[in-house]
Amino acid sequence: MSQTAPLTIPHLNAWLARSGTTREALVSQALERTASAPAQHVFTKLYADAALAAARHADAAQAVGVQLSPLAGLPVSIKDLYDVAGETTLAGSVACRVDAAALADAPAVTRLRAAGAAIIGKTNMTEFAFSGVGINPHYGTPRNPADAHVARIPGGSSSGAAVSVALGLAVAGLGSDTGGSIRIPAALCGLVGFKSTQGRVPRSGAFELSRTLDTVCAMTRSVEDCLTVDAVLSGAPLPVRRRPLRGLRLALPQTVLLDALDATVSAAFSRSLSTLSAAGAQLIELPLTELAEIGKLNAPGGFSAVEAFAVHHQRLARNKAAYDHRVAARIGLGETVTAQQYIAMQDNRRDWIARVEQRLEGFDAVICPTVPMVAPAIDALLASDDAFFQANGLLLRNTFAFNFLDGCSISLPCHAAGELPVGLMLSSTGGDDARLAAVALAVEHTLGASA
Secondary structure (H helix, E strand, C coil): CCCCCCCCHHHHHHHHHHHCCCHHHHHHHHHHHCCCHHHCCCEEEECHHHHHHHHHHHHHHHHCCCCCCCCCCCEEEEECCECCCCCCCCCCCCCCCCCCCCCCCCHHHHHHHHCCCEEEEEECCCHHHCCCCCCCCCCCCCCCCCCCCCCECCCCCCHHHHHHHHCCCCCEEEEECCCCCCHHHHHHHCCEEEECCHHHCCCCCECCCCCCCCCEEEEECCHHHHHHHHHHHHCCCCCCCCCCCCCCEEEEECCCCCCCCCHHHHHHHHHHHHHHHHCCCEEEEECCHHHHHHHHHCCCCCHHHHHHHHHHHHHHHHHHHHCCHHHHHHHHCCCCCCHHHHHHHHHHHHHHHHHHHHHCCCCCEEEEECCCCCCCEHHHHHCCHHHHHHHHHHHHHHHHHHHHCCCEEEEEECCCCCCCCCEEEEEECCCCHHHHHHHHHHHHHHHHHHC
């Protein structure tokens, strides 16, 4: 896939029909480019033969007049979190190499195959999906393509997924989102990432981080593309009723989510608010002080640490040295949490969700920056655990709020040409995916028209 080819799914399919280029040629080109320097550390495994076969099948079907699905024969990547039959699922780690091979594909992978997608490979990730940074000491760290001069983080944990889409190696990257693992790399790499309500897509066959928070979802280059992939993953398209931007009520939280924005993020977000307001959106400041409670309610340890420790305690006891020490440290926070404390966390979260849902009644979405900073340099975070954990906390701060809410959330680019990528995040309560999608389409159209 050439970097100049149109990369949204409908435009790419139309371009293929016009140009006479085959899907097999498209996939072949994408596979060739996985060996290029910008794609270093993006993939942990390639499926060249199977991807080319899927593309040839789509070409043959189209030649005899078969109506193809939107993903048929197009290159798609899958995060190394998902089971593929006959392979050991490594989840970005070396500690799992001795594990048994998966007996079946994860449902998400099965559904992509059924849609005709040409799955070109498994993508690199933060070990066990436990960080928003995207650094991996075992398989290397994919470099954010947005900066040719400074090696910046791609964001995590779906790091390779984001870079595969940003480089045009895939039209979609299957990832996951526990605290922001789709939306953070989407924001830092200039993509769209849609975290649906958790129960929308089956989670079986995905290496578990937190059963309370894990969500199966993907990132693409447009809102419409995210909805196309979501329809495949969930088994049913969202009943989206397109709406004009004018009159939409967008809540602008005044607690936590707007704090400590760097200059680039602050300027891009302010410009976006001005554009949306001028186009008729109602931006309504909302205290939403409940956001300040999350740190206390998600303690001690937090759901991810407690539930990850339940998954990893035996492996850690056997082979802790094989883990990224930063990941092992975070998982270890769950060791001393008692059953009584864990149940209290669940009860307190349910109460908090009910209170926040009540506050958000009457709003079409919450709007805020996806992350408060542009992508920091990789070397600075490798050099210092303090810098790493400070950056990780900031990267996860805004996105995690809507995992904790059990809500739906989407990040879309809002930066100007020549700037490092900045994400604008729209979010809503659980089950409100269709309305959120309509809002996102309207916001994307308005910001795109102003660019």
